[in-house]
Each structure stands twice: as structure tokens, then as C-alpha cells.
Amino acid sequence: MNSLPRRVEFHEEGPREGFQMEKKTYPLADRLALIDALAESGLKQVQCASFVSPRAVPQMADAPELFARLRKRPGTRYTALWLNESGFERARACEQVDLDxxxxxxxxxxxxxxxxxxxxxxxxxxxxxxxxxxxxxxxPxxxxxxxxxxxxxxxxxxxxxxxxxxxxxxxxxxxxxxxxxxxxxxxxxxxxxxxxxxxxxxxxxxxxxxxxxxxxxxxxxxxxxxxxxxxxxxxxxxxxxxSVAGLGGCPFAGHKDGSASGNICTEDMVFMCEEMGINTGIDLEKLLEASRLAERIIGRPLNGHLMHSGTLAALRA
Amino acid sequence: MNSLPRRVEFHEEGPREGFQMEKKTYPLADRLALIDALAESGLKQVQCASFVSPRAVPQMADAPELFARLRKRPGTRYTALWLNESGFERARACEQVDLDxxxxxxxxxxxxxxxxxxxxxxxxxxxxxxxxxxxxxxxPxxxxxxxxxxxxxxxxxxxxxxxxxxxxxxxxxxxxxxxxxxxxxxxxxxxxxxxxxxxxxxxxxxxxxxxxxxxxxxxxxxxxxxxxxxxxxxxxxxxxxxSVAGLGGCPFAGHKDGSASGNICTEDMVFMCEEMGINTGIDLEKLLEASRLAERIIGRPLNGHLMHSGTLAALRA
CATH class of the missing domain: 3.20.20.70 (Aldolase class I)
Structure with missing residues (x-):
């Protein structure tokens, strides 16, 4: 374990990749609250929405409004996804999108x-x-x-x-x-x-x-x-x-069962790093609040482990 | 990855640890079918039941009958758990228990x-x-x-x-x-x-x-x-x-949420080994049949990943 990095950076994809694959469109206020909880935990980059065809992905049709209503925290970049020029131009038109x-x-x-x-x-x-x-x-x-x-x-x-x-x-x-x-x-x-x-x-x-x-x-x-x-x-x-709580997955990957295809779970991986002495800059307890919020919003048990078992901090004390 | 073993052995705990922690007692025929499916996949050791107080753990009260009705496959050991002398004596009294x-x-x-x-x-x-x-x-x-x-x-x-x-x-x-x-x-x-x-x-x-x-x-x-x-x-x-399908967990570990505390999932870990060229002696497709059988028996989605996404064998062809 000698070559482990000292510091690791996680880029959060849940608010975009996680909600994009859901059949239902979730209220803007809920997604804004989740994005804010994620940024509050210390995540330096949160992908908030995608600027794609509202017809193909109605869940993300409100991306401009989402960015307009964001209350940005200093130190966090609020990014977006685009797949073509028109999506990029729509993203560019939103002042609050941090273009990467x-x-x-x-x-x-x-x-x-x-x-x-x-x-x-x-x-x-x-x-x-x-x-x-x-x-x-x-x-750049x-x-x-x-x-x-x-x-x-x-x-x-x-x-x-x-x-x-x-x-x-x-x-x-x-x-x-x-x-x-x-x-x-x-x-x-x-x-x-x-x-x-x-x-x-x-x-x-x-x-x-x-x-x-x-x-x-x-x-x-x-x-x-x-x-x-x-x-x-x-x-x-x-x-x-x-992705927070292991949300996400690619709807076009051809899996029988979407539930299996989630992204790696942010808080479980942050926990692994921190337990091994690798700094992530993230407040794990706050991140768990965000993952539990994600579960309340989605309304079914999510794939994350730590969110259901808790960290070791209190048990060590 | 130089020091990886060439061959790895998995001892299956699902039929005992998995069903012991469930509130409900599952039909003997279902548990026997699962044990048989597990042995058929090539698992060399399957822990089938525990000989503990039937009052404390009613789910395992039928352990003697389970062993009496086992159709044993050659090459697989059918083991049991005991915690005290009386449990051990009850296990010893069952001819088909492979005592370890x-x-x-x-x-x-x-x-x-x-x-x-x-x-x-x-x-x-x-x-x-x-x-x-x-x-x-x-x-021994x-x-x-x-x-x-x-x-x-x-x-x-x-x-x-x-x-x-x-x-x-x-x-x-x-x-x-x-x-x-x-x-x-x-x-x-x-x-x-x-x-x-x-x-x-x-x-x-x-x-x-x-x-x-x-x-x-x-x-x-x-x-x-x-x-x-x-x-x-x-x-x-x-x-x-x-444990097949990631069943299991310790009911006395004090977790808020039992669903988080399952054992490592047999088929996911067998898959990892085989993908890295480590021999397990297990037929993964047959093992997946066992994990899906476990899910049908338990009657709710289980924690295993591979059982919901499938192996890469067909996708490689």
C-alpha cells in the first residue's frame, strides 16, 4: 500500500447521472437541496444537470431553471453535461454553470x-x-x-x-x-x-x-x-x-436490471479512503446526510452501504 | 498483483447465516433446493444449518430434519454450526453432518x-x-x-x-x-x-x-x-x-439496519477471482442460478450485483 495517494478527489455525479436515469422527474426543490447538501459536505465538484434534448430526457428539461436557482457555495464547482452544440450553448447561457x-x-x-x-x-x-x-x-x-x-x-x-x-x-x-x-x-x-x-x-x-x-x-x-x-x-x-448513495447507471447499457448498474458510491469510497489515511477533504457525516436525503427523495432503499450502517466515528469514541 | 493465489476456496454460509437472521422461517424444501443448487455449482463446503436453541433461533429448529433429508453430492462437505455441547451432540447425532x-x-x-x-x-x-x-x-x-x-x-x-x-x-x-x-x-x-x-x-x-x-x-x-x-x-x-446473493449478517451486531450487514457475496467474489485468472473450481452460471433461487425464496431483492447484471461470458462471445 506504499503508492497510495495522500489526497483523493471525488467528483459527484449523482444529481445528474442519478436522476437522469429515473423514470420520474423529481421536484426541483428536492434536487437543489441535495446539490446543496453535497456541496456542504466538502465535495469540490458536483455535476448538477445535463443540457440534453428535453424530449429525450424530460427529467433534465428544467436544467436552466435549476442553475438559475442554485445558491452556490464558494469552493465548489457546479458543472453540467452536454452532448452537442445546442446543449453546450444552452449551458453557456446559464451564468451559474461552471463550464469545464x-x-x-x-x-x-x-x-x-x-x-x-x-x-x-x-x-x-x-x-x-x-x-x-x-x-x-x-x-481550458x-x-x-x-x-x-x-x-x-x-x-x-x-x-x-x-x-x-x-x-x-x-x-x-x-x-x-x-x-x-x-x-x-x-x-x-x-x-x-x-x-x-x-x-x-x-x-x-x-x-x-x-x-x-x-x-x-x-x-x-x-x-x-x-x-x-x-x-x-x-x-x-x-x-x-x-454518485451519492450509489445512484446512477447508463440507461442505454443494455442491462436487464437497472438497479445493478449504479455508479460507485461516493460515501462508501470516501470512507475507504479516509479509513486508509487518504485525505478527501470531505465531512463524511455531512455526506451521509446527503445520501439519506437522496434516499428520501428517490423514495426507495438505495445501494449505498455506509448510509445504512453508519461510520465508525461514534463507535470508536 | 504478483502474489495473487492461483486457486481460492469459498466456503458458503448463506443457508445457515442467511436464513438464521431472517425473521421468518422458510420451508425446508426451499432451503434443501438452495443447498443442492449451491453444491451443484462446485462449492466444496456449504454450511447448511445451526444446532442452536430452537427457542432462541426457531428458524433453525428443523436442522436435524434438514440434514436427514439432504441428498449429498460427492465432493461437497455439508457442515453445521454449534455453540455449545448440547448443540454439538445434536449435530453429531445427525449422520449426514460433516463435522469440522x-x-x-x-x-x-x-x-x-x-x-x-x-x-x-x-x-x-x-x-x-x-x-x-x-x-x-x-x-481434526x-x-x-x-x-x-x-x-x-x-x-x-x-x-x-x-x-x-x-x-x-x-x-x-x-x-x-x-x-x-x-x-x-x-x-x-x-x-x-x-x-x-x-x-x-x-x-x-x-x-x-x-x-x-x-x-x-x-x-x-x-x-x-x-x-x-x-x-x-x-x-x-x-x-x-x-454467502450466496450476499445473504447474512449478525443479528446481535447492533446495526440500525440489518440489510447493510450481509456477508460478502459469493458469486460476486468468485467472479472477481475468475476475471483475474484465479481458479475457484466453481461454475459461475450455476452459482447465479442458486443466487436467483435464493432471491425467489427470500422474496425480496437481495444484495448481490452479478445476479442482477449477469456475467461477461455471453457478452464476450
Whole structure:
């Protein structure tokens, strides 16, 4: 456990990814209260909503109003998701959105087609256009995601070279444009990762871009979420997307049962880090209040463990 | 990941620990069907029932009948739990019980009192009597458990010396009696373990008894079950108690919410091992049939992940 990072950063996805996949639309006031509880716990980045087609995702139709009504706490970034130019323009029009330049790569044709309606190659061209758009607007390119980086329910196994090809291509693009290489996220969108493959793919990326920060976007689809986080921590990874109470999941991943496909649970993973002496900057008891609030809002028992058992703080005293 | 074992053994606890904690008593035929499905998957040891007071634990009152009606598969051991001499005698009277000599140590006074109604020291004396009873009956001493080996909800933090004291004492007892040192189980009865402490406690035990096999009995109370298993695998541990579908939990552990306190989930952990190239000897698809059967019997969604998302086998093809 020598190579564990001293400090780890969690980016909260629950208010966006968690509520987006629910069939029901939840009241704006409830979602605002949850976002505020999450920020109060010390989370430095909370993805609040997505600016996508209100017809396709009615749950997020009120994103502009949500941002307009946000009471922002200093020290927290309130981010949003967009998938096309019109969504980005709607996000840009909301003064309170903290714009973070991000791009998303696909590595299998069927998922690129289903989620994005274009080929892997065409998507890569589009990401190049995004990079140039961000540069033109003075928005730093912060995050590059590779979705289904460990395997794809629709396209099958993903060779590690599919991931490293993206790294090489992006490194050239960044060098050409004299911009820093962004945080490079491996997304286990469909729960294919295991700890061994985790370490091997992180190692392969790091070999190509040793200075780059590596991030992980993991789902606990097959019960290996926590073990995968540990394997990544052992490789020095210090940046994770996660969802309060384990909310979330990709509605297009083709799982029989949506309940299994949630993101790794923020408070359980924060607890693991803190128990191992890794600083997260998060007040765990306050975060648990947020996860219990999420459960009250959603109205059914959620997947988080710590929210039902409590921390060890009181038991140690 | 160099020190991962090549082969790992899972001892199934679901039929005993899982059903014992339920308020309801489930039909014998259902429990027999589950036990058979588990054995069919290739599990080498299945704990089927406990011989405890029928007044205290009415769910297990039919243990003798259960064993009488078992259709045993070759290659699987069908074990039972007992806590006192009368329970042991009832188990011994059942021809089909595979008797495994086991002893249980406590390291905190309040849990020893609550679970066992005697002091830690008195319990140790009783375990000595068990060892001599097993020797007299020609039953090999196979397993020694330390419960709450990582911490106790009732007694607070457990120093590592409380565990190593048991190891030293037991090593002396075994040497005196010229019997082999048994598999030594660290039980995280109440979900206090984290991966760092896991490795440090395993290391401390191994230093004292380098040749001894170390086993783990883990609960996923706080969401770290899978990460703790990984940490143990990295120390070469190859023996785990687990429960199908994540059933189980200790009714006397004092959790607010029993649903959080289940054992580590057999099929999720088997999946992790197999994905990392570690042989378990288990047919995962058959094991998933058993976990889905458990869910149908219990009649509510259970905690396992893989049972709701499926393996990767079909998706890889």
C-alpha cells in the first residue's frame, strides 16, 4: 500500500447521472437541496444537470431553471453535461454553470452509434471540433473520457490498444495546439473492469503520458467497484467520479436490471479512503446526510452501504 | 498483483447465516433446493444449518430434519454450526453432518458477554475444552475464528495484539498436543476492516505462524467487502467464507439496519477471482442460478450485483 495517494478527489455525479436515469422527474426543490447538501459536505465538484434534448430526457428539461436557482457555495464547482452544440450553448447561457472543457471518446462502433448516432471515427472528428471550440472560447480542456474503456456490452471486449490509440492521438492534438494534456478518464461504463485489468490499463496509459492525471468513472455493475477503486489507488490514481448513495447507471447499457448498474458510491469510497489515511477533504457525516436525503427523495432503499450502517466515528469514541 | 493465489476456496454460509437472521422461517424444501443448487455449482463446503436453541433461533429448529433429508453430492462437505455441547451432540447425532472441528475466540468483553454469555478469558478456557473434545473424538481441529478481529461495535477498536495473542496462545496449545495449527480465520463480524488494516493484520498473523493457512470471514457492512477481499488476495489469502446473493449478517451486531450487514457475496467474489485468472473450481452460471433461487425464496431483492447484471461470458462471445 506504499503508492497510495495522500489526497483523493471525488467528483459527484449523482444529481445528474442519478436522476437522469429515473423514470420520474423529481421536484426541483428536492434536487437543489441535495446539490446543496453535497456541496456542504466538502465535495469540490458536483455535476448538477445535463443540457440534453428535453424530449429525450424530460427529467433534465428544467436544467436552466435549476442553475438559475442554485445558491452556490464558494469552493465548489457546479458543472453540467452536454452532448452537442445546442446543449453546450444552452449551458453557456446559464451564468451559474461552471463550464469545464470535456471531450468523450468511443472505442466500439455499436455503442458509439447507439449513444451518439455516429461512427467512432466521426466522433473523434467531433471531439477535435470541441477542442477547437473550447480554445476559441478560452475554456481550458480539462477532461477527456474514454467510455467502455474496459469492455462493452454491445461491442464486446475492448483491446487496450483501442484506449492507448486515443491517448496517442490526443497527445498529438494537444501538442499541436500547445495546450496541456487533460485529465484522462477511463470509464467503465458497463462494469467490465476487474482489479488486474484496472492496473494494467492504468499502467499502459501512464507509460504514454507519464505526467497526465488519470481519472476513473466506474460503475458497480458486477460488485467489483470498491476493489477496482482500491486497485486504482494502489497505482496512485487520485481522481474519481462517483454518485451519492450509489445512484446512477447508463440507461442505454443494455442491462436487464437497472438497479445493478449504479455508479460507485461516493460515501462508501470516501470512507475507504479516509479509513486508509487518504485525505478527501470531505465531512463524511455531512455526506451521509446527503445520501439519506437522496434516499428520501428517490423514495426507495438505495445501494449505498455506509448510509445504512453508519461510520465508525461514534463507535470508536 | 504478483502474489495473487492461483486457486481460492469459498466456503458458503448463506443457508445457515442467511436464513438464521431472517425473521421468518422458510420451508425446508426451499432451503434443501438452495443447498443442492449451491453444491451443484462446485462449492466444496456449504454450511447448511445451526444446532442452536430452537427457542432462541426457531428458524433453525428443523436442522436435524434438514440434514436427514439432504441428498449429498460427492465432493461437497455439508457442515453445521454449534455453540455449545448440547448443540454439538445434536449435530453429531445427525449422520449426514460433516463435522469440522472449529473454535471461536472473542477479543472484546461486551461482545463475548452478549453473544456468548461469558468473559473473553472464560471463552478461551471453553475453546481449550473443545480442542480436547475434538481430539478425544478423533475430529481434526480445522478452523479457529477470531470474531470482531478488526473492531467491535460494542467494544470499540481492537488492537492487533488482541489477535496475535490468540495466535500465540493457540500455537502453544497445538504444539503441546502435537496437533497441526488450524486454518486461522479473521472475522470482520461488524464491518470494521479496510484494505490497509487487512494487509497489516494478515501480515502480523503470518509473521507468527508462517505456515498456517489464513481464512477470512467478511461482511460488506460498509461497502468495503470487495476491496478487503482484493487486499487479502494480494497477501496470498486463498480461503473465504461468503454467502450466496450476499445473504447474512449478525443479528446481535447492533446495526440500525440489518440489510447493510450481509456477508460478502459469493458469486460476486468468485467472479472477481475468475476475471483475474484465479481458479475457484466453481461454475459461475450455476452459482447465479442458486443466487436467483435464493432471491425467489427470500422474496425480496437481495444484495448481490452479478445476479442482477449477469456475467461477461455471453457478452464476450
Amino acid at each position: 472543457g470535456k471531450i468523450v471518446f468511443y472505442v466500439t462502433e455499436p455503442f458509439s452509434q447507439r449513444n451518439n448516432n455516429c461512427s467512432v471515427a466521426e466522433n473523434r472528428k467531433r471531439q477535435l471540433a470541441w477542442i477547437d471550440r473550447y480554445i476559441a472560447l478560452g475554456i 480542456l480539462e477532461q477527456a473520457y474514454v467510455v467502455t474503456a474496459f469492455g462493452c456490452n454491445l461491442g464486446g471486449p475492448v483491446p487496450v490498444t483501442a484506449v492507448t490509440d486515443v491517448v496517442r492521438w490526443l497527445a498529438d492534438v494537444c501538442a499541436d495546439r500547445h495546450i496541456p494534456f487533460p485529465a484522462f478518464y477511463l470509464a467503465d461504463t458497463m462494469g467490465w473492469a476487474n482489479p488486474k485489468e484496472m492496473q494494467s490499463r492504468i499502467g499502459a496509459v501512464r507509460q504514454l503520458v507519464p505526467e497526465a492525471r488519470i481519472g476513473l468513472h466506474l460503475h458497480d455493475t458486477r460488485g467489483l467497484g470498491g476493489a477496482n477503486v482500491l486497485a486504482a489507488l494502489q497505482m496512485g490514481v487520485d481522481l474519481f467520479d462517483s | 472441528g472449529k473454535i471461536v475466540f472473542y477479543v472484546t468483553e461486551p461482545f463475548s458477554q452478549r453473544n456468548n454469555n461469558c468473559s473473553v478469558a472464560e471463552n478461551r478456557k471453553r475453546q481449550l475444552a473443545w480442542i480436547d473434545r475434538y481430539i478425544a473424538l478423533g475430529i 481441529l480445522e478452523q479457529a475464528y477470531v470474531v470482531t478481529a478488526f473492531g467491535c461495535n460494542l467494544g470499540g477498536p481492537v488492537p492487533v495484539t488482541a489477535v496475535t495473542d490468540v495466535v500465540r496462545w493457540l500455537a502453544d496449545v497445538c504444539a503441546d498436543r502435537h496437533i497441526p495449527f488450524p486454518a486461522f480465520y479473521l472475522a470482520d463480524t461488524m464491518g470494521w476492516a479496510n484494505p490497509k488494516e487487512m494487509q497489516s493484520r494478515i501480515g502480523a498473523v503470518r509473521q507468527l505462524v508462517p505456515e498456517a493457512r489464513i481464512g477470512l470471514h467478511l461482511h460488506d457492512t460498509r461497502g468495503l467487502g470487495g476491496a478487503n477481499v482484493l487486499a487479502a488476495l494480494q497477501m496470498g489469502v486463498d480461503l473465504f467464507d461468503s
